[in-house]
Amino acid sequence: MRAWLVALRIARREALRSKGRSALVLALIGLPVLAFAFFAVTYDTFTLTPTEQADRDLGTADIRLTGLYDKPVKQEPTDFGLTTEGDQVELTAAAATGLLPAGSRIIPWTEGSATFTTKTGRGGLNVWELDYTDALARGILRPVAGRAPANAGEVAITTAARDRVGAGVGGTLSAPDGRTWKIVGLVDNPQSLNSDLVVFRPGAAPFSSRNTSWLADTPAPLAWSDVVALNKRGGVGYSRAVMIDPPPYDPATMPQRSQNSGEAFQFATVFAGALILEVVLLAAPAFAVGARRRRRELALVAAAGGNPAHLRRIVLADGIVLGAVAAALGLVLGTFVAWATRPLIDDTVMGASPGAFRIFPSALAGLALLAVVSGLLAALVPAWTAARQPVVAALRGLYAVTRLRRRWAVIGLVTLVAGIALTGFGASRADDTMSMAGMVIGEIGLVLCTPALVGLIARLGGRFPLSARIALRDVGRNRAAAAPAISAVLAAVAVSTLAGVTLASGTNKYVDSGEPLAVPAGWVTAQLNLYPPGPDQPPLPAPPASAFPALAAAMSSTMPVTATVAVGRVLCADATDPICWVGTERPTAQKCPFENRGDLSRDDQKAARGDPRCETTLRQSYGPAFDQVVIDAKDLGTLVDLDAPTLDAATAMLRSGGVLVADRFAVVDGHTTLTLSGATSEARELRAAALALPEVDSPVVVISPEGVATLGLASAPAGFIGVTDHMPTLAERDAFLAAAAKVAGSWQIDVQTPPKPRDEPFLVVLAIVAGAVTIGAAGIATGLAAAEGRADLTTLAAVGASPGVRRMLSLSRTGIVAGLGSLLGLLAGLGAAAAVIAGSNRALAYTWPAFEQPMPYVVPWLNVFVSLVVVPVAAMVGAALFTRSHLPVERAA
Numbered sequence: 001m002r003a004w005l006v007a008l009r010i011a012r013r014e015a016l017r018s019k020g021r022s023a024l025v026l027a028l029i030g031l032p033v034l035a036f037a038f039f040a041v042t043y044d045t046f047t048l049t050p051t052e053q054a055d056r057d058l059g060t061a062d063i064r065l066t067g068l069y070d071k072p073v074k075q076e077p078t079d080f081g082l083t084t085e086g087d088q089v090e091l092t093a094a095a096a097t098g099l100l101p102a103g104s105r106i107i108p109w110t111e112g113s114a115t116f117t118t119k120t121g122r123g124g125l126n127v128w129e130l131d132y133t134d135a136l137a138r139g140i141l142r143p144v145a146g147r148a149p150a151n152a153g154e155v156a157i158t159t160a161a162r163d164r165v166g167a168g169v170g171g172t173l174s175a176p177d178g179r180t181w182k183i184v185g186l187v188d189n190p191q192s193l194n195s196d197l198v199v200f201r202p203g204a205a206p207f208s209s210r211n212t213s214w215l216a217d218t219p220a221p222l223a224w225s226d227v228v229a230l231n232k233r234g235g236v237g238y239s240r241a242v243m244i245d246p247p248p249y250d251p252a253t254m255p256q257r258s259q260n261s262g263e264a265f266q267f268a269t270v271f272a273g274a275l276i277l278e279v280v281l282l283a284a285p286a287f288a289v290g291a292r293r294r295r296r297e298l299a300l301v302a303a304a305g306g307n308p309a310h311l312r313r314i315v316l317a318d319g320i321v322l323g324a325v326a327a328a329l330g331l332v333l334g335t336f337v338a339w340a341t342r343p344l345i346d347d348t349v350m351g352a353s354p355g356a357f358r359i360f361p362s363a364l365a366g367l368a369l370l371a372v373v374s375g376l377l378a379a380l381v382p383a384w385t386a387a388r389q390p391v392v393a394a395l396r397g398l399y400a401v402t403r404l405r406r407r408w409a410v411i412g413l414v415t416l417v418a419g420i421a422l423t424g425f426g427a428s429r430a431d432d433t434m435s436m437a438g439m440v441i442g443e444i445g446l447v448l449c450t451p452a453l454v455g456l457i458a459r460l461g462g463r464f465p466l467s468a469r470i471a472l473r474d475v476g477r478n479r480a481a482a483a484p485a486i487s488a489v490l491a492a493v494a495v496s497t498l499a500g501v502t503l504a505s506g507t508n509k510y511v512d513s514g515e516p517l518a519v520p521a522g523w524v525t526a527q528l529n530l531y532p533p534g535p536d537q538p539p540l541p542a543p544p545a546s547a548f549p550a551l552a553a554a555m556s557s558t559m560p561v562t563a564t565v566a567v568g569r570v571l572c573a574d575a576t577d578p579i580c581w582v583g584t585e586r587p588t589a590q591k592c593p594f595e596n597r598g599d600l601s602r603d604d605q606k607a608a609r610g611d612p613r614c615e616t617t618l619r620q621s622y623g624p625a626f627d628q629v630v631i632d633a634k635d636l637g638t639l640v641d642l643d644a645p646t647l648d649a650a651t652a653m654l655r656s657g658g659v660l661v662a663d664r665f666a667v668v669d670g671h672t673t674l675t676l677s678g679a680t681s682e683a684r685e686l687r688a689a690a691l692a693l694p695e696v697d698s699p700v701v702v703i704s705p706e707g708v709a710t711l712g713l714a715s716a717p718a719g720f721i722g723v724t725d726h727m728p729t730l731a732e733r734d735a736f737l738a739a740a741a742k743v744a745g746s747w748q749i750d751v752q753t754p755p756k757p758r759d760e761p762f763l764v765v766l767a768i769v770a771g772a773v774t775i776g777a778a779g780i781a782t783g784l785a786a787a788e789g790r791a792d793l794t795t796l797a798a799v800g801a802s803p804g805v806r807r808m809l810s811l812s813r814t815g816i817v818a819g820l821g822s823l824l825g826l827l828a829g830l831g832a833a834a835a836v837i838a839g840s841n842r843a844l845a846y847t848w849p850a851f852e853q854p855m856p857y858v859v860p861w862l863n864v865f866v867s868l869v870v871v872p873v874a875a876m877v878g879a880a881l882f883t884r885s886h887l888p889v890e891r892a893a
Helices: 002-017 019-046 050-058 093-099 158-164 222-234 238-244 267-293 294-305 308-340 344-352 361-378 380-388 393-395 406-428 432-458 466-477 480-514 549-556 603-608 612-621 633-639 643-657 705-710 730-740 761-787 790-797 804-845 859-882
Strands: 061-068 071-075 082-085 105-118 120-127 143-148 156-158 172-174 179-188 197-200 209-217 234-237 525-527 561-571 580-585 628-632 659-661 673-677 684-692 701-703 713-726 747-751
Touching: 002 019, 002 308, 019 267, 019 308, 019 344, 019 361, 050 061, 050 643, 061 093, 061 525, 071 222, 071 234, 093 105, 093 209, 093 713, 105 158, 105 172, 120 730, 158 179, 179 603, 222 234, 234 238, 238 267, 267 361, 267 432, 267 480, 294 308, 294 480, 308 344, 308 361, 308 380, 361 380, 380 466, 380 684, 406 432, 406 804, 432 466, 432 480, 432 804, 466 480, 466 804, 480 761, 480 804, 480 859, 525 549, 549 561, 549 713, 549 730, 561 580, 561 628, 561 633, 561 705, 580 628, 580 701, 628 713, 633 643, 643 659, 643 684, 643 705, 659 673, 705 713, 705 761, 730 747, 761 859
Parallel strands: 120 197, 156 179, 628 701, 659 684
Antiparallel strands: 061 209, 061 234, 071 082, 105 120, 105 209, 143 179, 156 197, 172 179, 525 713, 525 747, 561 713, 580 673, 659 701, 673 684
16 A cells, blocks of 8 residues: 555656646546536536426426316326327316316416517517416516516517517517507526517417416325326326326326337437547547656666566556546536536527536546546556566667557457447347447457557558658557557547437438428418308408419518419318318228227337338328319429429329329329318218329329319319528518518418427537547647657757658648547447447337337538548647747757
8 A cells, every 4th residue: 555655646746747748638538527527517407307397387386287178088197298089178267176176276377379560570479378476387487677567468578589579678569450568578488498489467468379278276286196087087287296206107097108118229328338438548648658758767766676566556646646636627627617608508509498507416426436447547558568668778768669469450350340240239139238338349449450550551651751751650660659649539539420420310310200291391381271260150251363473472572482383272062161181092901000909019019110001101190281282283393302204204194184192002003092071061082093202292182273173173272382492581481471461361371391300409518528529639639649759859850850841740640640540430430320320220110100210320521521621630730830940959868
């Protein structure tokens, strides 16, 4: 023990004496600790506790009643999901009171939307009716400025709504019909900081659509058994007590869940393994370079009687001391940065307010231990090397050129292949732990192969200019210093690439797996609305014929459209029917055999997931705007993206009186069965010649005027589809709404918007953190490797080399280290991401209905460019800038 205390004192003294090297080592170990401490604290702070989530969903209420049905329901305990065979009925105050224990107090919370005048025209805003000053609603909204509305003529708005309408506290909010309200308060919605919300007093909002729920204060907390009893009476409610302490899954009282919900592939497990390896590899070059620069000092210890064990302890003590200090600094700075950047993170990344500031003690303790252990592990090889160095050669400043040992290259290659095999096997079984282990083993194998790769690349030096030739020779000769630096860059780039590919693929997954669009994203639809304005009221009258060209002109003048397509609608037998749904009917043999079979076994779900008939069933389960259209055949190429042969065949089908359908299983022997149904018309079926469209964004059914005549039907104008050259801005949409309001008729205006990525904010933070670590680690690691070659720069200066030559040598060294590390890291990251995505998709193979689609493999080319170009170039420029023109004379041997 005393020997270790002596070694620790020597390590502390050396750290204080060599402040520059110590600072670089601390930075290299502390940088990932800082970054991942920031991520851990941010994650813990923004992951709401059940109590915090209940406060935002319920305020201080004991329960929130959200619906009422005429038959029993099954609901989720905490998520807003339910199943029932009944029809929804109005949840009045009397009905809500009747569902609750005697003595309960309730207040209404109505959510909906309405149209208001904005800075650029008119637009729909979210609207609430809620007395947020009531104790039951405390926590749902956060007052920012002003006060709450006190009467029907006052409103409070969010910051996003203020920016859209162009008026704040003290200003006026107006509706297109001339009604006005005074803005008296500014609030934030903690659940969605970017929502454009207007808050009215109960009963005062001009809703165009609404849904009322009730917050209730009950005499006693409501347990899950109380909620189940409420469900049996048709009520739906979310209890605070249940949200804070949810019950286990019970199929008798809860909706069916995916049977493999507990087997989901955990990305966090894979990232954890990658991050641990990254911290270890980042620490390696610090001690490899440090031990070589201290070889004379260590030789003096040996000459004074120190044995190899003493030398090993001294180098290992370096790892312990610097690892502990780096851990402390990294944790403190990471926690501070997380605290300081909360406002930036909640606005730009999360879109929601954080919970109470929490520091995730278990994660920070693990990071601290990891930093110390990493320092110790990173010092093992340098310690072993230092203990074996020739004392006389070290005192003279000489060192032997290391030979390329084939056995290490072979071991590395075998380890790499084994890691790849284990990762693939884990992915095939959706085993995240096995995939993580395989990825770590494979990366270790790649690290073991690095010295051999360095030696092979060094043999190419004869083909390059002098500076690059010297750099390649030096890197090949000093593999003990170069290989750890390359491995550090490799690890940083690999984690950054893994995070980037996973983020890009997840984003693309959610964009591709949403409701099928009738037209591509960004296009505009203007559809005639004839629905009755209320129950027991007649349909709205059709506008005059002049309204349609006026609407097309309004669209062209306000939206970024390059073309407009006139769209018609099929009329049912009752021409006054406000809607006539035209769909397709599959033959029995083409229907999904697993529909309407209740709970499916694991094997049945897997079979259904692999049956293409069931995939199409999912795609046809939605009804987007203009899902059936009547268009001229010449406009088909504008509306649907088809290759030339398919477009020619589809156009010919329309001109011959046939129809186009999106469901290929509805077409048998060139014909399909069309179903027509309306609100007041009896359903009927028609047989028509048909062609199935490929899997593209398209309406469910496309008919031409010739087809309408062939089928003995009638049609009428329905609106327009606008082809745009970019996603319309909010200002352009508001301007179009204002212009369309001046056209006779009631119009439903929509911009086709793909689903937004969800459940990914923490992955965004992780990708940012990994990118920052990559840039910083590459610079520090290559800087440490370059410090090893300062003697060569001095020698070059002594023989008359210009500062430019010396800078080029430093630049070349850095480029080799950073470039090779980036290339290997990119390959490792892309491979690891492929395994992660395969494992995630494999976990979905047993889930049907397919509520979640497989994740595609998407390469973020910007990340690739940063890894292959920006990281090496930044390191090279830094090396060139920090290479001094005049160097001090090194000690002669």
